[in-house]
Amino acid sequence: MSAAARRLGACAPAAAPIRLAGPLNLNLSAAKRLPLRIPRPSPISSLRTYEYTTRPAVAAVPLHSYEPLHRRTFASAAPVATSRSKLRAPAAAAMVAEDFETVLKGKYPAKEHAKRVVQLIREKVPDANGLLYLEGRMTKLQEDNDSPEHFRQRRYFYYLTGCNLADCYYAFDIQSSKSILFIPPIDPDDVIWSGLPLSIDEALAKYDVDEVKFSTDVNNVLSSFSSANPGSTVFAIKGQVSEHVKLSAFQKQDLSVLKPTIEVARVVKDEFEIALIRKANQISGWAHKAVIERTRTAKTESELEAAFLEKCVSHDAKEMAYHPILASGRAAATLHYVDNSQPLAGKLNLLVDAGAEWNNYASDITRTFPLNGKFTPDSRALYDIVLKMQIESMAQIKAGVLWDDIHLHAHKVAIDGLLSIGILKGDKDDILKARTSAAFFPHGLGHYLGLDTHDVGGNPNGEEKDILFRYLRLRARIPAGSVVTVEPGLYFCEFIIKPYLEDPKHSQFIDKAVLDRFWDVGGVRIEDNILVTENGYENLTDAIKEAADIEAAYRGE
């Protein structure tokens, strides 16, 4: 999904930056981290987790005064990510696959998430005491219709429960670290139509919580707790408390700290979360390959969208992380193309930006390839520039690096590349200073990825005046354990480029005659999902992207 896939003005208010400091209460050793084999499923208590250590910011990286520094980083005993990411041998792929499937046999580590959140709250409110209270998404019918709306679990609730049921509540006692999940009681009238719901015992076995009760008990539990703990606080999220729920049982209600704190906690993923993103990537990778293969016979974008969905759904990935983009020819220059139904005849390339979720965790992958299985020289030249932008950007990734700097570097590679094929002309430093490359690469290099496709904690600057950074959704030093998308692109969109051609400040750097050869190329974007590690990165995306592999996949090899 394009880094600027939604206008900043339209997105939810960014969380207030919260400075991370001090090690979290995670007690597992770095030596056990992925990609080691695990012989058998482990109970949740012994599941390996990345170790977090505190270290000073990398001295060589310039500080941006307006950016909070995420000091928490990954300690990693893994092979250097830059080499790891190049492994494509089947043996290695199989090992990784087996590995994350084993991790996923455990429970979603909801309890550890709750503890992390409490620790972060205590950094702001040292004497915090009382309950965290969260509600999941409630069942809601479509307007004027008796079918329910599409269900999307509230991410804040999911992060602390791992529970994807509707109509649930959750409470976590800060003092004792005990959690209670409240699930819907049995409604006999409902059972006739929908079968028996999850029982209390089943929920207890499935979710990483200490107790399960029916949702009819919520107010009793709240009032008992507040009576037993006079003066304690209930922490909840404003606008996400049902009317019938009586937080008023508590003397103190804090509706402001919990939400931004969970957002900070969510930035750094643990092993289980990374396994979920890996799984989403694995299935989406298969689906991208299916799209390439389907181009041999497909007549429309719709057929290619169908091929993508078919592969995901048949592998049980029934939710898309975002509306898939299947844009042929010039449509690839429309960053948020949603039509996906045009004929393919006469078009050069296809841009596919599509990713499935796995248990609410997103993948976000873009590939661009020739519809007839063979790049034209111009398409290939552009593809190679974008691939270079991506590879060089990834090479700069390691814990503590400022994302802005990598984004800026990608523009420099773009300028070099566009100069080399003649679309740009003049001095590269002058071009960068003029911001002319934004005509062709108008969006950000990437964003955080997790429970949301544009995951929380990116701290975008909606007031940014510099066009090069205006749509960059991630304005932070990236900590180890965070997952980012790296998605450079170059596009030939008349609506975007025209003002640049009409402005002498930019037009002096653009060779219109060369540019005119490229409109039918449409656009190229290449996007992978990257785990930031202490010493580099690991590429979680194994969808094929080398030109030769794409051409071979088209041939069905």
Added chain:
Amino acid sequence: MSAAARRLGACAPAAAPIRLAGPLNLNLSAAKRLPLRIPRPSPISSLRTYEYTTRPAVAAVPLHSYEPLHRRTFASAAPVATSRSKLRAPAAAAMVAEDFETVLKGKYPAKEHAKRVVQLIREKVPDANGLLYLEGRMTKLQEDNDSPEHFRQRRYFYYLTGCNLADCYYAFDIQSSKSILFIPPIDPDDVIWSGLPLSIDEALAKYDVDEVKFSTDVNNVLSSFSSANPGSTVFAIKGQVSEHVKLSAFQKQDLSVLKPTIEVARVVKDEFEIALIRKANQISGWAHKAVIERTRTAKTESELEAAFLEKCVSHDAKEMAYHPILASGRAAATLHYVDNSQPLAGKLNLLVDAGAEWNNYASDITRTFPLNGKFTPDSRALYDIVLKMQIESMAQIKAGVLWDDIHLHAHKVAIDGLLSIGILKGDKDDILKARTSAAFFPHGLGHYLGLDTHDVGGNPNGEEKDILFRYLRLRARIPAGSVVTVEPGLYFCEFIIKPYLEDPKHSQFIDKAVLDRFWDVGGVRIEDNILVTENGYENLTDAIKEAADIEAAYRGE
């Protein structure tokens, strides 16, 4: 979708019954109705439409005192529907296909719909004068996320506009029959990401309205109109007027009549609407066939769901009319099974209840077939009973028949059938009187179908005490031009049947030993979409359902 697919208690309030009387202002001759060939696309003004005539209620059909009588019926020069519905020759199918595709080349008849609504309003408010005012669905972001919610156009708005864009408004001048559609203005910031929106000229060419303006003009138009027409009324729908829209410009505001009146108008479909339902059925029929073929290799319900979606999406039907049900083995007894991800190994049958939309019009089709391509004797026996329930029910359909009577007849066929295979024992009249058949056929025979899967105007009785009719969503005399689902089913659901086995009133009629042979059969439902005509019906569903055809499709023949 099961006729009782949502509990009645959960559905929107039924429209107040409005008595239809007098011919509508539709001026096209009966001789031109489907399935005649149309040589070329016709402009909307000459599109053929069913003619409505007024005739007395069919004398032979007993009247239910609590049911309004829909007197408007179809005059039809078509072949008798009962014979038409049996046509399965490829030539006939091709003719029908070409025919509705030709109809669909015209515009959605929004203007005629507006006129019908006005005529119906005038039956309640004879001196009605002023504006009809409607709003479409507005763009809405997902909670805590920058992606938009799934877009589903408001059906009331669509019925009068045929417009599927977000953020639109509509006004119709009752006196002059002039309509204005308001579409979103161009937002340059949006164009960068989404491309150019529909222009005013394009909208005017695409929709059956007299004028198109930008949505920023809504209040100006409303206030100009009310100034020019003092004392006139604005008719709108309560809860569907944006805060910024000033209906207060009108002295009189009627927020109660418009919605139920549109619901009455929607019951009787015109040719264009029937063509839309046909198209949705055609694609869904292909998708059902794809599911049968995929069972040859599939290992899970997910793969079969994928096969269904793949076929629909590749044919541009990207919206499902409802959540598909792919239930293997005993899961088929869960009427609203939504899991769709269990392994198929060891299961006997699959029940598929799935249908795509076409331009917001629903199809709703259920098929049940053996997973290994060959019915067992018990499965086949049950299948044949349900098929008989369906065929006999359809044979009773014609304009003016009370749906309750057909539903009752289906129960009688079920009782005969269950007696014949030994699950029931005793006297069939006693069994009917005891309502024991509701243990196996617990839902309604069908419902109206149109812009909603459970379409408006069915007038279900949420207070019904008779278990045989409690979940029947359609309690009316069915007029010609209405479309109903006919979806009998027999199920072996322990949760539903157990209370019957424990109650001597019912257990005396059930042979437990025979019943025990059937639990693994799960359930059988067969559902088609039926157009009610003056003299009978036409089956709009061409998904295969004969046992022999299903077994042949499995073999890929």
